[in-house]
Amino acid sequence: MNSMYYGSIEAGGTKFVCAVGNEKGEIKDSIQIKTETPEITMPQVIDFFKNYDLMAIGIGSFGPIDINVDSPTYGFITSTPKLPWRNYPFMKAIKDEFDIPVGFNTDVNAAALGEATLGAAKGLDSCLYITVGTGVGAGAVVQGQLLSGLSHPEMGHILIPRHPDDAYSGKCPYHQDCLEGLAAGPAIEARWGKKGIELADKKEVWELEAHYIAEALMQYMLILSPKRIVLGGGVMKQKQLFPLIHKKVQTLLNGYLNIPEVTENIEQYIVPPGLGDHAGITGGLILAKEAYETVRL
Amino acid sequence: MNSMYYGSIEAGGTKFVCAVGNEKGEIKDSIQIKTETPEITMPQVIDFFKNYDLMAIGIGSFGPIDINVDSPTYGFITSTPKLPWRNYPFMKAIKDEFDIPVGFNTDVNAAALGEATLGAAKGLDSCLYITVGTGVGAGAVVQGQLLSGLSHPEMGHILIPRHPDDAYSGKCPYHQDCLEGLAAGPAIEARWGKKGIELADKKEVWELEAHYIAEALMQYMLILSPKRIVLGGGVMKQKQLFPLIHKKVQTLLNGYLNIPEVTENIEQYIVPPGLGDHAGITGGLILAKEAYETVRL
Ligand SMILES: Nc1ncnc2c1ncn2[C@@H]1O[C@H](COP(=O)(O)OP(=O)(O)O)[C@@H](O)[C@H]1O
Ligand SMILES: Nc1ncnc2c1ncn2[C@@H]1O[C@H](COP(=O)(O)OP(=O)(O)O)[C@@H](O)[C@H]1O
Ligand SMILES: [Zn+2]
Ligand SMILES: [Zn+2]
Numbered sequence: 001m002n003s004m005y006y007g008s009i010e011a012g013g014t015k016f017v018c019a020v021g022n023e024k025g026e027i028k029d030s031i032q033i034k035t036e037t038p039e040i041t042m043p044q045v046i047d048f049f050k051n052y053d054l055m056a057i058g059i060g061s062f063g064p065i066d067i068n069v070d071s072p073t074y075g076f077i078t079s080t081p082k083l084p085w086r087n088y089p090f091m092k093a094i095k096d097e098f099d100i101p102v103g104f105n106t107d108v109n110a111a112a113l114g115e116a117t118l119g120a121a122k123g124l125d126s127c128l129y130i131t132v133g134t135g136v137g138a139g140a141v142v143q144g145q146l147l148s149g150l151s152h153p154e155m156g157h158i159l160i161p162r163h164p165d166d167a168y169s170g171k172c173p174y175h176q177d178c179l180e181g182l183a184a185g186p187a188i189e190a191r192w193g194k195k196g197i198e199l200a201d202k203k204e205v206w207e208l209e210a211h212y213i214a215e216a217l218m219q220y221m222l223i224l225s226p227k228r229i230v231l232g233g234g235v236m237k238q239k240q241l242f243p244l245i246h247k248k249v250q251t252l253l254n255g256y257l258n259i260p261e262v263t264e265n266i267e268q269y270i271v272p273p274g275l276g277d278h279a280g281i282t283g284g285l286i287l288a289k290e291a292y293e294t295v296r297l
Numbered sequence: 298m299n300s301m302y303y304g305s306i307e308a309g310g311t312k313f314v315c316a317v318g319n320e321k322g323e324i325k326d327s328i329q330i331k332t333e334t335p336e337i338t339m340p341q342v343i344d345f346f347k348n349y350d351l352m353a354i355g356i357g358s359f360g361p362i363d364i365n366v367d368s369p370t371y372g373f374i375t376s377t378p379k380l381p382w383r384n385y386p387f388m389k390a391i392k393d394e395f396d397i398p399v400g401f402n403t404d405v406n407a408a409a410l411g412e413a414t415l416g417a418a419k420g421l422d423s424c425l426y427i428t429v430g431t432g433v434g435a436g437a438v439v440q441g442q443l444l445s446g447l448s449h450p451e452m453g454h455i456l457i458p459r460h461p462d463d464a465y466s467g468k469c470p471y472h473q474d475c476l477e478g479l480a481a482g483p484a485i486e487a488r489w490g491k492k493g494i495e496l497a498d499k500k501e502v503w504e505l506e507a508h509y510i511a512e513a514l515m516q517y518m519l520i521l522s523p524k525r526i527v528l529g530g531g532v533m534k535q536k537q538l539f540p541l542i543h544k545k546v547q548t549l550l551n552g553y554l555n556i557p558e559v560t561e562n563i564e565q566y567i568v569p570p571g572l573g574d575h576a577g578i579t580g581g582l583i584l585a586k587e588a589y590e591t592v593r594l
Contacts, residue, residue, distance in 0.1 A: 148440070149523050151522050158519050218456060225445060225450055227446050253471075256451065
């Protein structure tokens with residue numbers, strides 16, 4: 001038993017990653033668990049953490065979730081299309097087993113916190129983390145805090161102008177051709193008839209993808225003015241996207257944001273994750289640490 | 298002489314409003330000054346405030362401005378198209394005359410602060426204020442603080458999908474058909490051949506206008522999740538826009554944000570300014586108060 005560790009849960013739609021580590025993001029132990037029903041998945045999560053005497057646990061969860069501390073359903077997964085998890089009291093399930101502070105936020109907010117604390121935006125009090133994968137999601141650290149308001153952001157579903165040459169109708173069940181509907185991995189596959197990874201050498205695929213991502217980044221920049229933008233997720237493994245996105249963002253803004261980070265050093269402004277695929281799980285450790293410190297105050 | 302007052306400057310492209318008042322937003326005296334060159338306008342501003350023994354002055358200025366406290370040009374108006382004001386050290390000009398704390402932010406951030414403190418979003422720690430007038434601008438209070446990052450937001454220039462029936466090309470010199478290019482007062486006038494006020498009874502004008510504003514609000518909501526949205530500026534004097542916008546936001550979101558503020562009580566969520574045309578000048582008083590309290594800490 002070691003009592004200097006935090007627990008972290010990255011709860012995704014296909015798998016849960018659980019880890020035990022410290023506030024430097026050093027991971028001592030971790031496990032992957034398939035996402036099935038809460039009845040099947042959660043006992044495995046709990047068993048894993050039972051091996052440790054933890055100070056706190058941080059959860060970064062798929063959503064939508066309730067992060068409003070004053071709400072009766074605070075800590076719940078809410079209206080998710082994954083029916084077994086709908087209205088699931090995630091935070092309570094952990095608290096009932098471990099009588100320690102629990103931090104709770106979205107998976108992408110956790111990743112943003114990880115990148116801002118220990119990753120590509122380390123030392124900055126502001127960072128936008130975007131994942132382009134099965135869906136598009138984003139989390140933000142603003143003035144040193146995870147962004148929230150009425151609820152957590154849902155940035156993946158913004159509307160963007162369609163490219164005039166793109167005949168694909170879009171894949172979002174709510175909005176059809178929102179950003180996620182046009183640019184997430186499944187949209188790439190549906191438009192071109194192959195998975196992204198098999199299209200690696202098709203220039204037109206990544207030109208169009210960069211166009212849509214750049215349109216979205218332009219909105220995020222104009223609205224949030226983040227100090228750094230971190231792009232992760234499966235689709236961003238296509239590293240040729242980065243220079244295309246850099247150029248398109250500048251073209252779209254057309255000199256409007258006259259800031260050196262944008263006009264001169266955009267390669268250092270829009271970047272891959274510093275923590276690779278560990279942004280979320282690392283962010284969970286930081287969420288745990290923040291929960292621990294808040295309770296101690 | 299009375300030493301319990303704050304000064305406030307609302308610096309706009311056509312006029313400056315200067316006021317003296319208290320932290321409750323009660324205004325004791327005010328003046329309007331035409332915006333000419335700094336050499337002509339600023340001495341009148343200074344003369345006005347010389348009549349009072351003020352605790353602090355708050356400035357809400359047209360932009361772009363530098364609000365980065367660590368920057369050598371902090372407190373400057375920067376790359377404005379209004380050439381006499383380009384690279385103008387606004388804050389220093391006031392500080393050189395009055396040795397008191399000075400708060401400095403954008404006109405729309407000041408208005409957002411006014412509405413969040415004493416107006417339509419009073420009591421909330423989050424508010425988005427948007428003006429639709431000669432341009433489109435927005436400011437936001439997020440988790441109790443004015444939103445800033447790399448710089449202040451420039452939300453008026455986001456890209457939105459064009460309405461399929463709208464043949465008007467757009468008026469923004471940077472982006473042509475961004476939000477401001479499609480929906481600000483001058484775009485309405487250019488598209489329909491008459492000023493907005495003369496088009497009051499043309500249903501199709503306000504249907505289209507509401508469509509574009511709703512598209513923009515959807516992005517702001519998904520990205521920032523504000524607790525209330527306040528819509529001001531000349532164009533929003535057309536009060537018939539509000540119910541049209543309410544409906545269109547719900548239609549566009551299509552149930553995606555499953556939050557009662559949006560699905561049930563949207564009339565209380567997207568609202569006119571509580572302070573009428575005084576949001577900006579009131580916000581300047583609050584900026585002054587915050588500057589005063591920060592210095593005293
Ligand atoms: N190397 C790759 N190149 C292009 N697309 C990829 C690559 N790896 C994964 N993807 C796509 O990304 C999506 C999966 O995203 P990922 O971030 O891995 O998982 P998730 O979003 O489910 O957490 C799939 O649509 C897949 O086709
Ligand atoms: N009652 C009104 N109805 C429609 N449009 C209006 C009305 N009043 C002003 N406008 C339009 O709003 C713009 C001016 O916006 P305003 O907010 O008054 O000033 P500014 O943005 O310059 O501070 C003009 O384009 C004008 O035509
Ligand atoms: Zn969508
Ligand atoms: Zn523009």
